[in-house]
Amino acid sequence: MDKQQMAEILYEIRTELAGNEKIEHHQRQLMEALAGEIEERIGSPEVDMSGDQFLLTRLKDLAKDFEAEHPKFTNIVGRLSDLLARMGI
DSSP states (O other): OOHHHHHHHHHHHHHHHHHOTTSOHHHHHHHHHHHHHHHHHHTOTTOOOTTOHHHHHHHHHHHHHHTTTOHHHHHHHHHHHHHHHHTTO
């Protein structure tokens, strides 16, 4: 797993959340929770994320939710989803 790439994308997510006031409250909460979960997992050396299809599905659903209103955010989430897919998730 490329933890550095993952950390960079998560940083972009946090930056976009902080700088975009147009993101609805429920969308913000979902993304913050998901980003926190991913950060926790990549920060733990004993956690194997391979096979975590549920996480990838949540990311894809979130990207669809953001697609029309937040194209930049959708791009970031899409890149994170692609990275997870390349990791076998």
